[in-house]
Structure formats: structure tokens, C-alpha cells
Amino acid sequence: MPSKVTLAVLGAGERGTGYGAWALAHPERAGVVAVAEPRRVRRERFAAAHGLGAGAAVDDWRALAARGRVADAVLVCTLDRDHLEPVLAFAALGHHILLEKPMALTEGECRRIVAAVEEAGVILAVGHVLRYTPYTRALKGVVDSGRLGEVVSVQHLEPVGFWHQAHSFVRGNWRREDRAASMLMAKSCHDLDWLQYVLGRPPARVSSFGRLSHFRPENRPAGAADRCLDCAVEAACPYSAPRDYGDRLAAGRHGWPLSVVVDEFTPRALDAALREGPYGRCVYACDNDVVDHQVVAMEFDSGATATFTMTAFTEQADRQTRVFGTRGELRGDGRRVRVYDFLTRTEELVEFDAEGTMDAGGGHGGGDAGLMDAFVAAVAAGDPGLVKSGPRESLTSHLTVLAAERARRDGTVETVVRQGDGAS
Numbered sequence: 001m002p003s004k005v006t007l008a009v010l011g012a013g014e015r016g017t018g019y020g021a022w023a024l025a026h027p028e029r030a031g032v033v034a035v036a037e038p039r040r041v042r043r044e045r046f047a048a049a050h051g052l053g054a055g056a057a058v059d060d061w062r063a064l065a066a067r068g069r070v071a072d073a074v075l076v077c078t079l080d081r082d083h084l085e086p087v088l089a090f091a092a093l094g095h096h097i098l099l100e101k102p103m104a105l106t107e108g109e110c111r112r113i114v115a116a117v118e119e120a121g122v123i124l125a126v127g128h129v130l131r132y133t134p135y136t137r138a139l140k141g142v143v144d145s146g147r148l149g150e151v152v153s154v155q156h157l158e159p160v161g162f163w164h165q166a167h168s169f170v171r172g173n174w175r176r177e178d179r180a181a182s183m184l185m186a187k188s189c190h191d192l193d194w195l196q197y198v199l200g201r202p203p204a205r206v207s208s209f210g211r212l213s214h215f216r217p218e219n220r221p222a223g224a225a226d227r228c229l230d231c232a233v234e235a236a237c238p239y240s241a242p243r244d245y246g247d248r249l250a251a252g253r254h255g256w257p258l259s260v261v262v263d264e265f266t267p268r269a270l271d272a273a274l275r276e277g278p279y280g281r282c283v284y285a286c287d288n289d290v291v292d293h294q295v296v297a298m299e300f301d302s303g304a305t306a307t308f309t310m311t312a313f314t315e316q317a318d319r320q321t322r323v324f325g326t327r328g329e330l331r332g333d334g335r336r337v338r339v340y341d342f343l344t345r346t347e348e349l350v351e352f353d354a355e356g357t358m359d360a361g362g363g364h365g366g367g368d369a370g371l372m373d374a375f376v377a378a379v380a381a382g383d384p385g386l387v388k389s390g391p392r393e394s395l396t397s398h399l400t401v402l403a404a405e406r407a408r409r410d411g412t413v414e415t416v417v418r419q420g421d422g423a424s
Ligand SMILES: NC(=O)c1ccc[n+]([C@@H]2O[C@H](COP(=O)([O-])OP(=O)(O)OC[C@H]3O[C@@H](n4cnc5c(N)ncnc54)[C@H](O)[C@@H]3O)[C@@H](O)[C@H]2O)c1
Pocket: 010, 011, 012, 013, 014, 015, 016, 036, 037, 038, 039, 042, 059, 060, 061, 062, 077, 078, 079, 080, 082, 100, 101, 102, 127, 128, 129, 173, 186, 360, 364
């Protein structure tokens, strides 16, 4: 097994660039040897950062696959609907794979991915980065220690944030289910996966409610234009694109999400993007259809219950969780973990080092780096056990998401399909 792992990046967008940056920061452990990216600016910028010659930077992952085994591992960072095919192709060629979430969008496709990597005998790590944060390690450590007694109830909130919702799920790539995925799959597959990981098992039954309530044409204010730059009431709108992206540009905050909107960080480039591109559109005049709020209720075999809420209508904040046990209560806010002990009636703040913020721009609280660290270590050692989000546990959490979406659409209580191995 290699001591230094070679990587090929498929899709040098936000995620591919971020994982590539980890390799640049750890040159003794990993190096990028090839990239596939159709957008020329992105491809050239990425190739220059990694010192790749023209032959190692191509415009489609298929062109790399045609070359056979190009690296020890590939990072599949294409959009949601372009995960299955590259995984099947590169697994068959013997590459280990880091696959961005969601694995795929249907049960059948997820199962094909699991079968393909198992047949090829390659390591697969799915991008459930929240499993890899110091915060999660600390929180799960408390649950696993038994200090809380038996866990009876859980309450988990994903406060997506009003501008993040507008950016990604009203104007951006994940606004439509037919082009990307359901909101629960695109965003909250992280949360249902995380709950399964922390509690050590998937739920047995789920129900769900949610809809697109606010970002609809009928809520468009009187006098609003199709684009913010032409809008008479823009100043009074919380979802103003010029204000949000303009403030970031002025402050020199050039990372995500501004890097999704422009390639050049100038007022002129931003103006052009807001006049012509998707991110300058009125949030009430987009072709979006994914929900802006949703709840999922879960029941576990033990009788324990959990509730999950995702909502657009929050300030930017970390996920928040309360775990209610028979001997104590845990409260986590994404940065701190507090445990209240019923016997001693005292509260303890669990110490750990938080890293970055929990959003994409902040590296998901150390989760992005933690995933790369684990994946590269697993490939170097040939040990899939170092990965916390392997094919079977990720399949289980995707099956929970699919069951919850069925429940929301059909108004039913759904039994979560078990894959038969009880993986968590
Ligand atoms: N783990 C997480 O927390 C997290 C966060 C955000 C996004 N994601 C997931 O990561 C994936 C990528 O998201 P992103 O934000 O980087 O999107 P992005 O649009 O920035 O990047 C996707 C890239 O794939 C490229 N691409 C398209 N067709 C290609 C092809 N045939 N060959 C090679 N490249 C091709 C696009 O040009 C683009 O640059 C998505 O599935 C998304 O859901 C995961």
C-alpha cells in the first residue's frame, strides 16, 4: 500500500477544490495527480495550484476513466445526479473512492454503489463530514459512555439559515428536485446520518411533514422585479442578493458562497453575475420547488423517539441537539457539549477543540479535514475500518432519508428498509 496516496479529483467545484486544498496542506500524505473539470477557469486554476500539466487536467471524468487506473483514489465531487456513473467506472478500475453525499438518489442506485465497491474490493468513504468533527467525537463519547443512562428522546435542529437557503435551495444548484435531490436528501441526509451514527442505530419507523411555504410567487412583494438589481423594494428585502454577496465582496470574504457566484472577485464581475446569472434572481421568481421547512419524527426499536427539524428561517447558526437519557440530559450547540447529571444535579461542559464553523465555508467544524484525514489513512493502510462513513452505514442512512421522503409525500408512517446487517 502506498505511503503517499495519489488522488484524482472529479469535479473541481467547491468540494473538489476544498479536498484538494487538504492534499496541498499535507504533501507528505497525499498528492493530486489528475483533475477532471469542464469549467475552464476552475480547471486551470486547480491544475496550477496542484502543479498539474495539461495532460493531467481534462474536461470530463470519462476522459480520465478511459485511461485506466490513474491514481490510488478518486474524489467524486460532481453534482448529486452525477455520482453513480463515475463510482461504477472508477471502482471497476480499482480506485478507492471518496464520494460526496448523497451517494445516489434512489435505493436501487445506492445499492448498486455498495455492490460495485464490494465487488471491486475498494474502500468507499461517503462525504458525511459531520461524523468526523471533534464536536461529534465529544458528543458521541458522552452517549456511548452510558452517562446519560438509556437514551429515550432526541431533539435535533438544523437551522439552515435564511441566506443559505436563498443561495443554495432557492436560487442555486439544489433548488429543484428534478435537477438535484429533495431537500432532505441534499441537505439533511447529513442529519439523519448523524443521528444514526450518534445513537448507534437507524430508526425503525419515520413520519414527516414539510413543504415549500415562503419562496413562492404568491409571496412576492408588490413592486418587486425579477432581479434584485432592478428591484424597487430590494432595500427592504432580507433576501437581497446585492446586499448579501456585495457585503461579502466588500469584506474580502471570497470563499463559499461568493466563490459559487463569481470567478473574479470584482464589483464588475459580481454585477454581471447578478444581472445574468441565477444568483441575482428574486427569491419569489425562481423555478425552485424544494421545501423550506420539514420535520421528521423517528421511532427506534428500543422505543426511543427522535425529532428532526430543518428550517430556512433562522440566522446563521450551528446545528443544535438535545439528548434526553434516563440519568442525564445532553445539550449540544455545534460548539459546546453540556451534560446535566440527574443524580448530582450538576452540569459539566465537555472540553474539546472546535475547528472552524459548521458550514461549508468553515470546513464543517473540522469535518472536511477529518474525512480526508481518515480516507487517506485508510487508503494508505489498506484498512477500510478507518473510515466512519463506509458504504453500508451510508446506505442505511440514505434508506432512512428515502423512507422519510415517502412519508412526507404520501402522508404515511414508513418502516425504514433494513439492509440486513444492522450497520450504523
Ligand atoms: N459533504 C458536504 O457537506 C457537502 C457540502 C456541499 C456539497 N456537497 C456535495 O458535493 C457535490 C459537489 O458539490 P459542490 O458544491 O462542489 O458543487 P460545484 O457545482 O461547485 O462542483 C461540481 C463540479 O463538477 C463539475 N462537473 C460537471 N460535470 C462534470 C464531468 N462530467 N466531469 C468532471 N466534473 C464535472 C462542475 O463543472 C463543477 O465544477 C454535490 O453532490 C453536493 O451535494 C457536499
